[in-house]
Amino acid sequence: MDVSARRELPPSMVERITLIMDVFEGCTVRRSLEDVARTTHLPRSTAHRILDQLVRLRWLEHNGFGYGLGRRALGLGGGDGSQGRIREAAATRLHHLQMRTGMVVHLAVLDGAEVHYLDKAGGRFASSVPSRVGGRAPAHCTALGKAMLAWLEPEEVEQRAGNSINRQTQRTISDIGTLHQELHRIRQRRGLAFERGECFPGIACVATAIRGPEGPVAAISLVGDADMPLEKVAPLVADGARQVSADLFPSPDGPDRTPRRAAAVTPEETWSPQTMDRLLAVGQYGDWQ
Structure with missing residues (x-):
């Protein structure tokens, strides 16, 4: 595998989660799936899958206004x-x-x-x-x-x-x-x-x-x-x-x-x-x- 191919590999799961969590800079911030995918440059399907996992684990919450920090993140x-x-x-x-x-x-x-x-x-x-x-x-x-x-x-x-x-x-x-x-x-x-x-x-x-x-x-x-x-x-x-x-x-x-x-x-x-x-x-x- 050449260098250019390795550079195109997606980041690790920890890096992907970090990219997504960095989008939410305050507890009142709400972001749509499209906002997260555009800001992190992750594929929409990948961003959606990780967001769903973070919601299930209460790191994020999801309502009609979009995604925001959840109880576990705010509790740190x-x-x-x-x-x-x-x-x-x-x-x-x-x-x-x-x-x-x-x-x-x-x-x-x-x-x-x-x-x-x-x-x-x-x-x-x-x-x-x-x-x-x-x-x-x-x-x-x-x-x-x-x-x-x-x-x-x-x-x-x-x-x-x-x-x-x-x-x-x-x-x-x-x-x-x-x-x-x-x-x-x-x-x-x-x-x-x-x-x-x-x-x-x-x-x-x-x-x-x-x-x-x-x-x-x-x-x-x-x-x-x-x-x-x-x-x-x-x-x-x-x-x-x-x-x-x-x-x-x-x-x-x-x-x-x-x-x-x-x-x-x-x-x-x-x-x-x-x-x-x-x-x-x-x-x-x-x-x-």
Whole structure:
């Protein structure tokens, strides 16, 4: 057998499975059989056979919207399962936000002084944003992190972030006093957190925390370039986070109960134009520092 013939041999089964699993870069991603075959360059029949096997083994799931990551894949590193529950509750909202805005959407939880990305959706634009599912970033310079830190007691904020405040860019908050001031402004805006070029130059985000009875459990953000008027999409992020909170904590003692002192301001159920005008008046030019 000559060299050219050997090069035309299909990859091993492990390589084929890896090619297919790499197509699903987030738990909200849905792909058709045609998408998988085109992206992996596998024959359609081969891709279909492997997809069916992965569905039977629960690495993938299949419904009317296509194939997506299954319980076994999402359970890797899932700890007590709470992260999987958050992903499941947020999946539809993230998809709707991405489809409605065309922007990159993040779902993250707070882990010490960092945010841990649970999901990312954004189609072909996602590669332009330097984040990844399973990756981490400093909480004090991301909208996601600040949205969650804002609902913690000041002592806990200092315990988590006080010794980890380092500059990522020229716009990064660099001391705990300034961070507390920023978190106060976020609470005044009923939980809306913004950042423009604080974590990565040229990247801007707006985020809101998903809150439970004991404080923030996660946060959702929309990401665009530094010049994008994020104020226009801020109400969509706020409503999405509120809806996920209601799904996760449906009882009357759920997300609107505020046992922590920092959470004295409770988000309104709806975001009218008048409310947004009041909340965003202090930041109409995009300078949230």
